[in-house]
Amino acid sequence: MHTWAGVITSLIVYVMFALGSVVLFYDPLTVWEEPLLQAPAPALASLDAPLALVESLPEDFYYYLPHDGFGPPKIGYFLPGTSDWRKWWLDVEHGRLVPQRELAAGYLYDLHYLWYNATGYWLQYGAGVLVFGFLSAIVTGVLIHLASLLRQLNRFRPERGARAVWSDLHKVAGVFGLPFQLVYALTGTLMALSPLLFQLSLGPVFGGDVARAMEVAGPLIDDPPPLDYGAIVTPISFERAAASARAAEPRLMIESFVARGYPRERGSIDVRGMLAGEPFGDALVRVRLRDGVVQEVSTPDRERSVGAVARFIHGLHTVEYGGMPARVLMLLLALGTCATIVTGNLIWLERRRREQTGLGHLLLARLTSGVGAGTPVAVAALLLASRLSPLDAPTHMRDELLAMLVAFAASIAVALSTRHTGRTWAGLLGCAALLLAALPLVATSHSQAGLLGGGPTIETVRAVECGFLCASALLLVSALGIGIAARKAAQR
Amino acid sequence: MSVALFAALLYLGVALQYAADPTSALGALASRRPPRSVGGAILLMLTVAAFALWHQREPGPAALLMVIAGLAAFGTVFALVAPVLPRLTWGLAGLSLVAIPILLSLGAWP
Numbered sequence: 001m002h003t004w005a006g007v008i009t010s011l012i013v014y015v016m017f018a019l020g021s022v023v024l025f026y027d028p029l030t031v032w033e034e035p036l037l038q039a040p041a042p043a044l045a046s047l048d049a050p051l052a053l054v055e056s057l058p059e060d061f062y063y064y065l066p067h068d069g070f071g072p073p074k075i076g077y078f079l080p081g082t083s084d085w086r087k088w089w090l091d092v093e094h095g096r097l098v099p100q101r102e103l104a105a106g107y108l109y110d111l112h113y114l115w116y117n118a119t120g121y122w123l124q125y126g127a128g129v130l131v132f133g134f135l136s137a138i139v140t141g142v143l144i145h146l147a148s149l150l151r152q153l154n155r156f157r158p159e160r161g162a163r164a165v166w167s168d169l170h171k172v173a174g175v176f177g178l179p180f181q182l183v184y185a186l187t188g189t190l191m192a193l194s195p196l197l198f199q200l201s202l203g204p205v206f207g208g209d210v211a212r213a214m215e216v217a218g219p220l221i222d223d224p225p226p227l228d229y230g231a232i233v234t235p236i237s238f239e240r241a242a243a244s245a246r247a248a249e250p251r252l253m254i255e256s257f258v259a260r261g262y263p264r265e266r267g268s269i270d271v272r273g274m275l276a277g278e279p280f281g282d283a284l285v286r287v288r289l290r291d292g293v294v295q296e297v298s299t300p301d302r303e304r305s306v307g308a309v310a311r312f313i314h315g316l317h318t319v320e321y322g323g324m325p326a327r328v329l330m331l332l333l334a335l336g337t338c339a340t341i342v343t344g345n346l347i348w349l350e351r352r353r354r355e356q357t358g359l360g361h362l363l364l365a366r367l368t369s370g371v372g373a374g375t376p377v378a379v380a381a382l383l384l385a386s387r388l389s390p391l392d393a394p395t396h397m398r399d400e401l402l403a404m405l406v407a408f409a410a411s412i413a414v415a416l417s418t419r420h421t422g423r424t425w426a427g428l429l430g431c432a433a434l435l436l437a438a439l440p441l442v443a444t445s446h447s448q449a450g451l452l453g454g455g456p457t458i459e460t461v462r463a464v465e466c467g468f469l470c471a472s473a474l475l476l477v478s479a480l481g482i483g484i485a486a487r488k489a490a491q492r
Numbered sequence: 493m494s495v496a497l498f499a500a501l502l503y504l505g506v507a508l509q510y511a512a513d514p515t516s517a518l519g520a521l522a523s524r525r526p527p528r529s530v531g532g533a534i535l536l537m538l539t540v541a542a543f544a545l546w547h548q549r550e551p552g553p554a555a556l557l558m559v560i561a562g563l564a565a566f567g568t569v570f571a572l573v574a575p576v577l578p579r580l581t582w583g584l585a586g587l588s589l590v591a592i593p594i595l596l597s598l599g600a601w602p
Binding site: 153154326 | 495498499510514515546550551552553554557558560561562564565567568569571572575576
């Protein structure tokens with residue numbers, strides 16, 4: 001079961017973990033990609049002033065305040081009746097709405113759990129099921145090796161043959177990364193499947209009462225199903241909603257508002273943010289839209305058990321602790337997990353090398369190299385396209401996604417048509433390294449705040465570009481190492 | 493600075509334990525028995541120090557999560573990299589040994 005669960009789920013789960021390792025740095029990446037976020041936040045006359053730029057507000061929308069003192073506020077919502085998510089920057093200084101024009105980090109974030117507008121929730125549910133399969137592979141792997149877990153923990157024999165090396169690497173990275181993998185597989189499964197579980201439980205558990213279901217299990221899902229919010233009323237201002245929320249929870253550092261049923265009788269505004277000095281300190285104060293009465297305060301010390309579960313699931317998965325050092329450690333562990341997954345496939349292939357030369361064996365070998373090395377190529381191509389394509393071009397976001405998909409498909413095509421998988425790994429990883437190394441230079445076309453820009457530098461932008469160069473160096477060293485090993489193996 | 497001190501404490505602890513007994517790295521922490529080697533005892537002390545340091549920076553379970561993540565990451569580095577590039581891993585351990593008193597003298601411990 002360990003082997004089959006691993007092989008079946010491996011390649012897609014690998015992509016999810018690899019993209020997840022990049023998404024750990026989602027916030028810095030959004031600053032790097034969007035020059036609007038590199039300018040100081042504008043002074044807001046009131047919290048309601050930016051929303052006056054929007055001609056007609058939809059029933060449900062998200063309103064985000066400037067983050068860390070940079071960039072304008074923004075609004076986001078699903079286009080009515082669709083799963084198309086749209087965002088606009090609220091440029092109060094120039095009195096205009098700027099449609100979201102950059103989505104490189106967003107694509108990585110969404111594809112990390114296989115969310116895509118066109119496919120909606122079903123691909124995400126598939127991701128949840130696959131990660132559950134991965135969870136099974138972890139549990140069965142631990143059971144298989146339980147007796148020899150500590151003995152094998154330090155056994156790494158690079159001087160031995162490929163099978164021993166892959167086997168040792170698989171066990172060492174797998175066992176050391178076990179807590180990380182367990183936590184991420186479990187929380188990831190729950191996050192991906194919770195909308196489905198919510199829908200499935202509506203009838204049998206809540207008798208079809210959506211409002212009651214939302215009250216009990218609402219914290220587990222992001223977007224509630226459609227509700228009847230009643231007649232149109234004059235809503236309270238966002239200033240008043242913020243004041244009510246602050247009065248109810250003085251520690252709240254307001255980051256965003258979520259309006260539901262705006263501007264209707266039973267509508268509400270969720271005032272959201274972190275609590276000062278509280279780890280996993282997501283807080284939410286729900287204010288009634290028609291009169292500003294506080295309906296719910298969800299903080300770690302007041303919430304119900306479902307809220308606590310949701311907060312810990314989300315907090316653990318999105319690393320809401322430890323700051324940047326925690327994210328760097330998680331990056332190392334995520335890369336270790338990617339290595340565990342790939343080496344699992346390589347062990348399978350090595351074991352069957354002599355007796356199996358069928359199509360399945362060939363496909364798995366080549367797909368492992370194509371997907372394994374093609375993922376960093378695709379990420380690098382996406383980032384490069386985001387800098388090469390004009391920022392205000394209407395096709396900019398489509399170009400980014402297209403570049404990513406074409407690079408990924410091309411990598412797989414190269415892998416499928418190349419006999420020596422070692423050379424595929426080396427070539428594709430080298431290609432990804434070169435693309436990433438070019439980013440700081442190419443990025444000067446959109447922003448001068450980076451390593452090679454001529455303008456005032458922004459620390460976050462420079463840090464992101466340093467990260468690109470470090471990743472490029474790591475990929476280059478890996479490509480060279482694999483290339484040398486592949487050449488030696490071919491000579492033998 | 494406290495971040496660098498935290499990383500140096502954990503890395504040095506893992507390195508010393510690995511030097512004392514490569515076959516039971518982190519066993520001193522995983523086992524309920526007292527550590528069986530000097531390296532294990534030092535690892536335990538440095539881990540507790542790293543936990544205390546992070547606990548002052550961030551209350552609650554975050555300190556424990558950080559220590560577990562740090563031990564897992566550095567443990568992987570040692571088991572995989574030390575046999576291939578020993579100079580790199582031990583060089584970093586040497587740097588940690590020097591860095592810890594310097595960081596302490598510069599006020600890295602809050």
